[in-house]
Amino acid sequence: MNNRGKMTDQQQLYHDIGVIDFVVVEMTEYLDTHPTDREAMEYLNHYVRMKNQAMQEYAMKYTPLRISDAQFCKKGEWEWATTPWPWEGGC
Amino acid sequence: MWNYEKRLQFPVNIKNPNAMLAQAILSQYGGPDGELGASMRYLSQRYSMPYNEVAGVLTDIGTEELAHLEMVSTIVHQLTRDLSMEEIEKSGFANYYVDHTVGIWPMAAGGIPFNSCEFQSKGDAITDLFEDMAAEQKARSTYDNILRLVRDDPDVYAPIKFLRAREIVHFQRFGEALRIVQDKLDSKNFYAFNPEFDKCKS
Numbered sequence: 001m002n003n004r005g006k007m008t009d010q011q012q013l014y015h016d017i018g019v020i021d022f023v024v025v026e027m028t029e030y031l032d033t034h035p036t037d038r039e040a041m042e043y044l045n046h047y048v049r050m051k052n053q054a055m056q057e058y059a060m061k062y063t064p065l066r067i068s069d070a071q072f073c074k075k076g077e078w079e080w081a082t083t084p085w086p087w088e089g090g091c
Numbered sequence: 092m093w094n095y096e097k098r099l100q101f102p103v104n105i106k107n108p109n110a111m112l113a114q115a116i117l118s119q120y121g122g123p124d125g126e127l128g129a130s131m132r133y134l135s136q137r138y139s140m141p142y143n144e145v146a147g148v149l150t151d152i153g154t155e156e157l158a159h160l161e162m163v164s165t166i167v168h169q170l171t172r173d174l175s176m177e178e179i180e181k182s183g184f185a186n187y188y189v190d191h192t193v194g195i196w197p198m199a200a201g202g203i204p205f206n207s208c209e210f211q212s213k214g215d216a217i218t219d220l221f222e223d224m225a226a227e228q229k230a231r232s233t234y235d236n237i238l239r240l241v242r243d244d245p246d247v248y249a250p251i252k253f254l255r256a257r258e259i260v261h262f263q264r265f266g267e268a269l270r271i272v273q274d275k276l277d278s279k280n281f282y283a284f285n286p287e288f289d290k291c292k293s
Contacts, residue, residue: 035144
């Protein structure tokens, strides 16, 4: 990202989740046609763990990005529905 | 079963509305080589696919296409959300506006509504995988055409460039899937037997 320096902490974490998940998507599709590549499996598992950690942190600090992380949200309202949706540039 | 994540696969933050670009990019939502056809093609083809790895490719790429559908819709939405009445009239967007205002509706840039004849699910593994590889290339060409149109707006250029790159990766994965299928068939005549219909010998 060109404007990396200008990002808020929230924008940085949201960006990192996108980067981490890109690896998850790419490795999932790769493994479908290379199902015996153990090194690739370990690589994917590492990024899946990173993603879960980052998603949980995002839910605790800001807002949940998936229903399974809504439990970490402490603000006492159903933020899944009340915060902006992705097409509005919300994160 | 699917789970939704409340984020885009690649960020889309467009500052300047542009109805002409919106109408062109809408084709990658509901046009002949668009993401709606892509996702429905792969997700439809997987049910009769007898090889688990290939059904996996169809499921996971079909799922990623749904994320692309959301990105393309977001690009069109952000290009049209702040349009003035004057811009709608000047840009040729009035024909879309009269039926859909600035809502998102699947059609080709030329106005043809989405139709399931945009894709095939033939129930034949080799036929379907060749269709899938061709589809990825056709979508790549469309994104190349869009990139030439959007060269002056980096906010639109970056997500379109990302989508174009994914077409190339998916072409590679479908090529590998085709090879997996052919490795399981009679190398003297791949067409002697349709593994999705004819009874398996082993």
